[in-house]
Amino acid sequence: xxxxxxxxSDYNIDxxxxxxxxxxxxxxxxxxxxxxxxxxxxxxxxxxYGREWNETLAALEETIGALEGGYSSVYxxxxxxxxxxxxxxxxxxxxxxxxxxxxxxxxxxxxLAASGRIVLRHADVTNADEIIKQINGDDQSADLxxxxxxxxxxxxxxxxxxxxxxxxxxxxxxxxxxxxxxPARQQPLTLGADIVMHSVTKGLSGHxxxxxxxxxxRDADLHKKFINRRVLLGAVPxxxxxxxxxxxxxxxxxxxxxxxxxxxxxxxxxxxxxxxxKVYYPGLAGHPNADIHAEQSSGPGLMISFLVGNSSADAxxxxxxxxxxxxxxxxxxVETLLERxxxxxxxxxxxxxxxxxLSVGIENVEDLWADLxxxxxxxx
Numbered sequence: 001x002x003x004x005x006x007x008x009s010d011y012n013i014d015x016x017x018x019x020x021x022x023x024x025x026x027x028x029x030x031x032x033x034x035x036x037x038x039x040x041x042x043x044x045x046x047x048x049y050g051r052e053w054n055e056t057l058a059a060l061e062e063t064i065g066a067l068e069g070g071y072s073s074v075y076x077x078x079x080x081x082x083x084x085x086x087x088x089x090x091x092x093x094x095x096x097x098x099x100x101x102x103x104x105x106x107x108x109x110x111x112l113a114a115s116g117r118i119v120l121r122h123a124d125v126t127n128a129d130e131i132i133k134q135i136n137g138d139d140q141s142a143d144l145x146x147x148x149x150x151x152x153x154x155x156x157x158x159x160x161x162x163x164x165x166x167x168x169x170x171x172x173x174x175x176x177x178x179x180x181x182x183p184a185r186q187q188p189l190t191l192g193a194d195i196v197m198h199s200v201t202k203g204l205s206g207h208x209x210x211x212x213x214x215x216x217x218r219d220a221d222l223h224k225k226f227i228n229r230r231v232l233l234g235a236v237p238x239x240x241x242x243x244x245x246x247x248x249x250x251x252x253x254x255x256x257x258x259x260x261x262x263x264x265x266x267x268x269x270x271x272x273x274x275x276x277x278k279v280y281y282p283g284l285a286g287h288p289n290a291d292i293h294a295e296q297s298s299g300p301g302l303m304i305s306f307l308v309g310n311s312s313a314d315a316x317x318x319x320x321x322x323x324x325x326x327x328x329x330x331x332x333x334v335e336t337l338l339e340r341x342x343x344x345x346x347x348x349x350x351x352x353x354x355x356x357x358l359s360v361g362i363e364n365v366e367d368l369w370a371d372l373x374x375x376x377x378x379x380x
Contacts, residue, residue: 013067013184014253021063021246033059035243051231056239060246061214064204067183067249068196068216071223073230074242078179078199079104080235081213085144085175085195086112087229093143094119096134102152102177103347109146125151125158126288132166141170148177149186150293153305153341153357155280157289160296164192173222179203179332184256186297189218203302203332205248206255210241255334255362259302262368263360269369270306275318275379277354280305303331304358305341309379312353315340319356321375324367331359336368 011019023033036055040048047053057074064072075081082105089095097109099122113120123134125147135142145167149158160176167174175195176188182203188196198204200212215226230236237245267281282293283300293300308315318338319327325336329344337359341347360368 016066017063017184017252018250020066021059021061023059033243033246035239037239051234051236052227054236054239054242056242056246057237060242060249063246063249064183064198064200064214065216067187067252068178069187069189070196070216070218071220072214072216073223073226074200074237074245075213075215075230075235076237077211077235078197078201078213079108080233081197081199081215082146082177083108084226084229084233084235085146085197085215086118087233088225089118089143091117092119094121094137094140095144095146096121096123096131096142096172097146098125098148098151098156098158099123100151100154100156100348100350101146101148102179103341103344105146105177106348107346123147124156125149125163126156128159128162128166131158131163135166135170135172142167142172145172145174146177147174148180149188149296150180150282150301150303152177152180153280153303153351153355155180155282155287155303155305157282157287157293159289159292160188160191160193164194167194168192180303181297181301182252182256182332184253185260185299185301189216191296194219194222200245201332202330203256204252205245206251206333207244207248208330208333208335210237210244212237212241212245256299256302258362259360260299262362262365263300263302263304265365266358266360266369266372267304270304270372273373273376275308275314275376276306277309278307302360304360305355306358307352307354308356308376309354312340312342314379315354315356316343317378318375321378322371323374324363324371325358325375331357333359334362336361336363 039050061072112118121134164174173194176193179199196216198214
């Protein structure tokens, strides 16, 4: 493994986030990697063209690889990263996915299945017996298992070790979407996963100013295949976006710590508010598989989902009434965002119409609660 990956084995994750992917220390040399704005390179080296390699992208890949404990490859969006992984499944192969996947991933998998490109089976990620059943199949076992833990937006928890064991028993690969947790809270490769996916757009970069995805794996041959998918599919992020993502990662641990601290406080208060009928959060004692999450992750994270009132109109009213929290999609940034997830026509129909997903930022928690409280009180 490269130097940045060795940093990951020697230091804690918050130190790795700050120091991985830095240039060599030379007199008058830069502390930060440069933004290399060139699509082509002089002949005679290993690469030659920007789809294959770029110095700024390489620094980011070293850093994400060090954080996840493997090799990483970056793409122009989270969906581009997901599709690079799906592209490796053979024609007619089986993908087992979370029953409640991120909406765009779910839509893409349904599209692939409808065209005959793959066979798609769903599993409740909280149910170990169902996971095994869907992976084994009646006449064809899985090639790829694609799970989220926690899931988006219901925050369901998968036992990653158990899922890896079930997948490997039939020769399948386990991929975990780690976007909600980030490596600051969860490292699926150490739990047996073969692939980790990130929407770098979100918690990793943390500032809502770029689109990017990433895949990480400990398998060098698989990593080469992922890079080849980027080369052939052309899903290359810009050097400037890679620079922004790397800058965002430097504050990963402090952002996640603060957002999670705020989330814990807000969860307790939301649970007591008369307009809130249910709260989904891995840090709640009654949350399904909360014990498993506590064992495989170092914290519950900064994502909360909750039900308000009795209708979509009630949830819309709350989202439209906040003054600090923005009524907007995406998550993981320094700013607090909330949205009614079923406003999207492609969202899973099993997600309640009155569910609000809340991405907690780093603002003062009393200001955040005052904002949410006044919005919720409008339902009285």
